[in-house]
Amino acid sequence: MNDLNVEFDQHDSELLASENRFRNIINKLLSAVLVIDHEGFVRFANPQAEKLFGRPLSDIVSLPFGFPVFSGDTTEIDILKRDGARTIAELNIIETSWEGSPAYLAVMTDITQRKAAEEKIRFQASLLDNVRNAVLATDNQYKIIYWNKFAEEFYELSGNSLQANDLFALLYPGDNISQQLKDEIRLKVENSGSWEGELARRRKDGVIIPTFTIISTVKDSNVFLGALSISLDLSERKLAEELASRLAAFPRYNPNPVIEFTSNAELSYFNEAAERLTGELHKNHPSEILPSKWQNIVFNCLKTDESITAPEYVIDGKTFTWSFFPIVEKQLVHAYAFDITERLNLENQLRQAQKMESVGQLAGGVAHDFNNILTAIQGYTDLTVNTQSLNSDGIEYLNQVSLASNRAANLTQQLLAFSRRQVMKSSLLDINDVIEQMSKMLRRVIGEDITLRVNYYPNLQSVRGDEGMLQQVLLNLAVNARDAMPKGGQLIITTSVVDIDPLYVTYNLEAQLGKHVCLSVSDTGSGISAEVLPHIFEPFYTTKALGKGTGLGLSTVYGIIKQHKGWITVYSTLEQGTTFNIYVPIDSELLTNEQQKEYNSLVKGGSETILLVEDEVIVLSMVKSILIKLGYKILEAQNATSAMKLWEEHKKEIDLILTDIIMPGGISGIDLVEKIREKDNDVNVIFTSGYSIEMVNNTTNFDNKTQFLPKPYTFKSLAKILRVALDN
Known part of the structure; x- marks a missing residue:
């Protein structure tokens, strides 16, 4: 027990x-x-x-x-x-x-604090219940405890499916989020307060939508209680950003200068074109290329809420027009500049052509009526001379009247030629033959102190024309050349074939498409000033002394060539000489579209860098267009000084220099090339000029790195000589 x-x-x-x-x-x-x-x-x-x-x-x-x-x-x-x-x-x-x-x-x-935090999260999220963003609230294990109405639509799930769902499983459908990224997000949310980033979701219909998500921490006394996730669909924003990007690109890449002003008339923006033009015009800031009183224009734009176009503004030889547009709600003004130099040149050409047409019609009418009067004078004079009642003095007086009326009749014939109302006897002609037949007469006309040189184009194609009229053209030009060389010189006549292309036609209103014979007449005389040059074809316009000329010689040449469906260009510089280029069509039919396509397919371009030097704005623009179309990179200058500066800055890039010979400022294209070749003797050069090659050869030596291209030149001829020069 x-x-x-x-x-x-x-x-x-x-x-x-x-x-x-x-x-x-x-x-x-x-x-x-x-x-x-x-x-x-x-x-x-x-x-x-x-x-x-x-x-x-x-x-x-x-x-x-x-x-x-x-x-x-x-x-x-x-x-x-x-x-x-x-x-x-x-x-x-x-x-x-x-x-x-x-x-x-x-x-x-x-769990009193946790429940309070969850209630806080629910309250915070409920504030966003009507927002078109997906709002999710989670506990401290990132299990979803609350969502707004839009979240069900956004994630394409019912409320039951969202309850206790894992946040990361929703943000990354298919459970393809790495543990490393999960840990990174958790670390940022719990320690730094938030994480944000762009994600891509695939909807049930397969469409991928960009989303932006912010995950923020919810804490109480530094104890992490959960997270609040807000996701928004970026599709519309992306479209808006793309649209904004395109709109922003409009002023940025606009080829014309664009400048923005604040309400205080301060420059707040200018595009690359404005910056580039500032440099081309040798200015330091875009404000220096604006028209005068531009600040007042800005103020008036905002005050009246109306666009304003400033008066034409000329700077460094170029003409601009500025348009100012107010944006009142933002208190801004946008200004756009347009270079209208080419347009004005073409308008001047058109006005001159219309003027010459009107003068021609007047001259033809006057010549017709005057010929009728002269016929009567001549007839009655002859009748009176043949009467028996006159003494010797009377007969002499009437003979002088007869001579005067004959001279007047010759003048009216020239007026008719200018107005293209002279009767034309048309036939197939070889202009080489016309020159050959006239050569002896021309040598007598110009005198012994003037040398006549003729360069024939081999196998020259025929033109349709009047032999007598074309002989008159040669004679009139030879007489003018002789008068311009009182101390002697050279008269050079050259024939060639040119194929006029569409681009050339856009810069010369009188030109026509197709193949033409070009007849060039050059002299080494005193030249024609820039003020006189626009008027030389007007009838009765002359710079010769009284009694030395009628002023109808060049008018007659102009009329005859127009009657032959051709045109004339003139190049002249004081003390440098003058060249007339006359174009007569070989074939009156214009190039067809198929021929133009074939023509363009034969043209070969390149990607080299070319220094283009040309003082004529319209020619500079045309050549620049050709070079760009051919794929070349371009550095452009309007005088030798600017060209030299560009050479110093870009000499390692430049593959070829394309320069006019005669330029303002005292430094020619030849001088420019000589200075450059002192530093680089291997540079390729193409000289251009409206003068003949013989006149150029008097001043420079040509080698295998030097080419010559006579003006005017076409798309095809320029493309061809560029490849010849660059491929040597």
Whole structure:
């Protein structure tokens, strides 16, 4: 019996020791722990329970638990403390034994702060419930606890599917997010406060949409409670950005200068074209290329809300027009510049052509009526001379009247030629033969101190024309050349064949497409001034002394060539001589589209860099257009000084120099090339000039790196000589 008691005492002692160890463990837990017997009474409570219930342990132990007890359940319970405060706890029930009897272990964790944080998250998210952005709120495990209405539409999921879903699974459909990126996002959200970035989502219909997501932390007393994710569809924004980019590119890449002004008339923006033009005009800032009083124009634009076009503005030989447009709502003004130099040149050509046409009609009418009067004068004079009643003095007087009327008749014939009303006897002609037959007469006309040189184009194609009229053209030009060379010189006549292309026609209103014979007549005389040059074909216009000329010589030439469906160009510089280029069509039919395509297919371009030097703005623009179309890179200058500066800056890039010979400023194209070749003797050069090659050869030596291209030249001829020069 005593042995049995010893065994029971030993068992009780071990059980007591075990329960004591259990109590010590429970007492150290952060959660409140209660031991509840099967009748529902609390048999034990740890110190945390006292804190959770806000009551002393004596008010907890031996009293009913007060909440349903079901093993294995996790539930939330509301606890009312003695002071009236409300606590929310998460309750977990575990079956155990206590003092040898079955019991329940109730583990309670205070989740009051967490619930408050979740409510805070819900409140914050609910503020965005009507926003067209997908809003998700998560707990501290990134499980979704709230979403706004748009999130269901955005993620194409119902509310049930969103509940407790993993945030990353939604942001990265297909669970293709790497653990490394997950960790990176979590680190930023929990430590730095937020993460943001662009993502791409594939909708159920297969369309990929760009999205932008911000994930922000939700904390309470530096304890991470959850996250708030806001995602927006970037599709419309991307389209808007693309549109804005295109709109921004409009002023940036506009070939014309674009400048923006603030309400204070300060320059807030200028595009690359404005900057480039500033340099071309040798100015330091775009404000220096603006028209005068531009500040007043800016103020008036904003004041009246009306666009204003400034008067034409001429700078460095170029004419510009500026248009100012107000943007009142932003208090800005945009200004656009247009170089109208070429347009004005073409308008001048048109006005001159119309003027010459009107003068021609007048001259023809006057010549016709005057011829009738002269016929009567001549007839009655002849009748009177043949009467018996006149003495010798009377007959002499009438003979002088007859001579005067004959001279007047010659003048009217010239007027008829100018007005293109002279009777034309058309036949097929070889202009080489016409020149050959006239050469002896021309030598007698120009005198011994002037040398006549003729260069015939071999196998020249025939033109349809009047031989007598073309002889008259040669004679009139030779007489003019002789008068321009009183101390002697050279008269050079050259024939060639040119194929006029569409681009050339756009810069010369009188030109026509197709193949033409070009008859060039050059002299080394005194030249024609820039003021006189536009008037030389007008009838009765002359710079010769009284009695030395009628002013009808060049008018007659003009009329005859127009009657032959051709045109004339003139190049002249004082003390440098003059060249007349006369174009007569070989074939009156214009090039067909097929011929133009064939023509263009024969043209070969390149990618080399060319220094283009040309003082005539209209020619510079034309040649630049050709070079760009051929694929070349261009550096352009309007005089030798600017060209020399460009050479110094880009000499390693420049493959060829294409320069006019006669230029303003006292430095010719030849001088420019000589200076450059002192530093680089291998540079390729193409000289251009309206003068003949013989006149050029008097001033420079040509070698295998020097070519000559006579003006005017066509697309095809320029393309061909460029490749010859560059491929040597």
